[in-house]
Amino acid sequence: MKFIKSLPVDQAFLLRGNVVNIARDLIGTVLLTYTGNRLRAGIIAETEAYAGATDRASHAFSDKKTKRTATMFLEGGYSYVYLCYGIHKLFNIVTNEIEIPHAVLVRGVLPLDEKYIQADYLSIYSKLDKSLNGPAKLTKALGIGLGHDRVLLNNAEIWLFEKVEPELPEIIAAPRVGVDYAGEDARLLYRFYRADYRPVKPI
Numbered sequence: 001m002k003f004i005k006s007l008p009v010d011q012a013f014l015l016r017g018n019v020v021n022i023a024r025d026l027i028g029t030v031l032l033t034y035t036g037n038r039l040r041a042g043i044i045a046e047t048e049a050y051a052g053a054t055d056r057a058s059h060a061f062s063d064k065k066t067k068r069t070a071t072m073f074l075e076g077g078y079s080y081v082y083l084c085y086g087i088h089k090l091f092n093i094v095t096n097e098i099e100i101p102h103a104v105l106v107r108g109v110l111p112l113d114e115k116y117i118q119a120d121y122l123s124i125y126s127k128l129d130k131s132l133n134g135p136a137k138l139t140k141a142l143g144i145g146l147g148h149d150r151v152l153l154n155n156a157e158i159w160l161f162e163k164v165e166p167e168l169p170e171i172i173a174a175p176r177v178g179v180d181y182a183g184e185d186a187r188l189l190y191r192f193y194r195a196d197y198r199p200v201k202p203i
Contacts, residue, residue: 003032003039004116006161008154014076014095019102022095023049024192026104028168030112030161031091033142039117039125040142042109042132043165046193048176050092052101057182057190060101071150072101079158081139081149088136091144093153093160107177108133108197109142116164133200170195 009029016022024047032041050058052072059069059082071080072094080092080103096102111128132138139145144158153160173189180186193199 001034001159003034003118003121003159004030004041004112004161004164005118006030006116006164009160009162011077011154014093015097016076017096017100019051019095019104020049020190022102023047023104023190024171024173026093026106027171027192027194028163028165030116030159030164031106031109031138031142032112032159032161033144033157034159035143035157037124038143039121040128041112041117041125042128042138042142043112044106044108045110045131045197046106046108046133046199047191048105048107049190050103050105051190052096052103055182055188056185057176057179057188058101058103060103063101065101069101072103073099074150076102077153079144079148079151079153081144081146083146084136089139089145090135091139091142091148105135106138107135107191108193108199109138110194110197112164131197133198168194 053063075098076095078094092103176191
């Protein structure tokens with residue numbers, strides 16, 4: 001199904017081995033949800049990479065597999081949605097091969113202009129009225145909940161499309177947010193955001 005004037009991201013894009021490169025390359029792609037005959041979308045503007053077993057900031061550090069983290073051990077292309085602080089739903093994209101628990105947290109999006117929407121879907125497109133600079137804000141606005149955990153992207157309700165903008169602004173690398181417990185890994189430059197986007201620390 002082609003909602004926008006772009007193509008869905010091929011699963012092979014998410015099966016590459018380097019989650020940090022994938023997190024950077026996701027900047028500019030389009031995250032779209034289609035639920036209740038309502039279409040909502042945003043251009044991914046901020047991401048964070050989590051490198052699984054070797055990354056102290058990852059839920060799956062030391063290959064820790066629990067009921068919650070089991071999703072991370074699926075092959076790339078699945079959504080990983082979890083509850084943070086008991087109230088916030090955070091959306092991640094699983095990457096790499098099966099049993100390698102890499103994931104990218106989507107922290108922020110920019111509104112997608114109507115000019116990128118296919119004409120057939122303009123009547124049901126609900127444009128975001130502002131940038132969503134925080135992972136809890138974007139899941140709420142895009143209608144992503146815990147029921148979307150373990151959903152294969154580009155299959156039913158959550159879609160990932162290739163970049164639609166002809167050029168992207170500078171992409172900035174920075175340390176991740178809220179992972180001080182990770183020691184030296186907290187200082188890794190695994191967060192990426194566009195220069196025209198204003199990130200915030202709180203989720």
